[in-house]
Amino acid sequence: MMDQWLFWAVAAALAAVVAAILVQALRRGAETAVEHPDLKVYRDQLAEVDRDLARGTLAADEAQRLRVEVSRRLLEADRAVQKAGGPGARTDRRGLVLAVGFVLIVLAGALWLYNRIGAPGYPDLPLALRLDMAEDAYKTRPSQAEAVAAVPAAPAAPAGAEFAALMDKLRAAVAARPEDVTGLELLARNESALGNFDAALAAQTRLLDVQGDAATADQQLMMAEILIAQAGGYVSPEAEGWIIRTLEQDPQHPMARYLSGLMFAQVGRPDRSFALWQPLLAEGPAEAPWAQAIRTDIQAVAEQAGIRFSLPDAKGPDLQGPSAADMAAASDMSAADRQAMIEGMVGQLEARLMSDGGPVEDWVKLMGVLGVLAQPDRGRAALAAAEQALAADPAALAEVRTAAAAAGFAP
Template identity: 45%
Template sequence: MSFWIIAAAGAALVTVLLARALSRGASAPAETGTAHDVQVYRDQLAEVERDVARGVLPDADATRVRTEISRRILAADAAGHIVVSAGGKPSPVVTSVIAVVLLGGSLALYWQLGAPGYGDLALQDRIARAEDMRLNRPDQATAEAELPAADLPPELSSEYQALLTRLRDTVAARPDDIQGNMLLAQNEARVGNYAAAAAAQGKVVRLKGTEASVEEVSGYAELMVMAAGGYVSPEAEAVLRAVLSREVENGTARYYWGLMLVQTGRPDLAFRMWDGLLRR
């Protein structure tokens, strides 16, 4: 409640200051300038009289100059009256509109962009909250279970579907066949069955062990993320960590690591990682 009182008081203060500024208007500077102009013209008239008295200015020329200066004095005086009348106090309607726009607009903007009723959260608390979110987020199996089962695209030919079914049966009968699992991972990913593709690629990585290339391991992590609908699970994070331990500048791993940071409440760290990745 104290926040709303302070915010309303601040908006009211700004409204009062604007109303006072409008009430002053632009007449003061203009009026001052007009008075200065009139004084200059009067000094010029006095100078004309002195020139006539010294005999350096003929009477005919003096009359013409007096007429011109007098015309200018009248014009400047009239202009000063116009400015003063136009620079009067604003109407109550204008002041009311300003108050409504400032107060109502400020409240509406905060209601849209702010968090009414939500207490202040210090940076240290936000970091701790993000770390807790990261440690307690759902695992890979939970994320995959929440997604609908993948269906074969209808545009696949019957021949391709038959070959894919035969490949699945062959790999199931020979689970330690590295080449078969590689082909299965590629084809399952091609038809959008990312969970099966990730499982097959995971077998490839485990069967190869230390001989698995960085591309194969990073591809495994990417398939895990795709199988979870774009979510970076703790299991996918572990695979990404393994990739970065071998190749710290790996683009795929750094991209998905940044995605994990965004999902766990640390967009600041993700920005640094993605900014460096884009620059490189």
């Protein structure tokens, strides 16, 4: 309250000073705007005397006499004008009223504009204070357990009977061979896709124990990705620890750099996010999952950091798969023609996604149509491609895995 009172007191004082300066300047302009005709004549006569004296057509003593006489008449005329309240006085009063009215309009407009687009009552936030606040948010942000407790419970991802049976076999195989790295990787990935994050973390932890110093950067980062998915996209201190380990092993790891930027965006340091994401976006490739995720958020991050940035155009074709209208039109064709048309459109969608990646909606669509076409081998290949393309977006990847499971495609 005291800070607000002080702000408005200072603002009012500055406004009063500026208003006084404006009124005085406008008043002086009004005073000289109109001059009585007699006064102008006498001033012109004085100027003419000076010019005649300079040309030598008038003697000095005569010039002095004329100056005195004209000056006397000028003073008398000025006194008469002031006494009668002539045009100069009227203009002065009118100009003063106009000046005061103009200043009041300007001040009222400034107050209205500030109240509309400003932040009345909001405390000052200099850069040093904002950085301190961001540092405090970074140090005191919730732990993994706190974040998970705050995430609303989500229903388990549905799995087809075939996929559920395969998962039971995979769990049994890993339990029988707990040192099998490939089995542990598959188990961690698929448990995470099903939303069984505790089981996924247990499998990935076991994998890292088995690998020891031979653990790859990707295997280290998978721990962070599972933790982030479990926390609903939040990068906790525990997840950050695995990101740091990944970058220590591979400083140029693109996914780790992306997730590090995501963490900085969440704690109020968009400048650091931009510094990580902009070169990563420039490095490409455009179809990389982190590049697609960066394109979604980097413009907002740049604006928050006060950085001028124009998002470059994305490259690559934007072919679409079969729409509902396409499928309806196919119902009027012969069976062979209908099958050929659907295969052609599915092939276009499949080729584009497999080579360039695409949004999660297209991947889900592809899973569905391949399921309708009973193409399990192509479906598994598309799912493997989606695993790579959507690795930066655990929620999207889980949606694709769910669609694949519903279509009967086992990983």
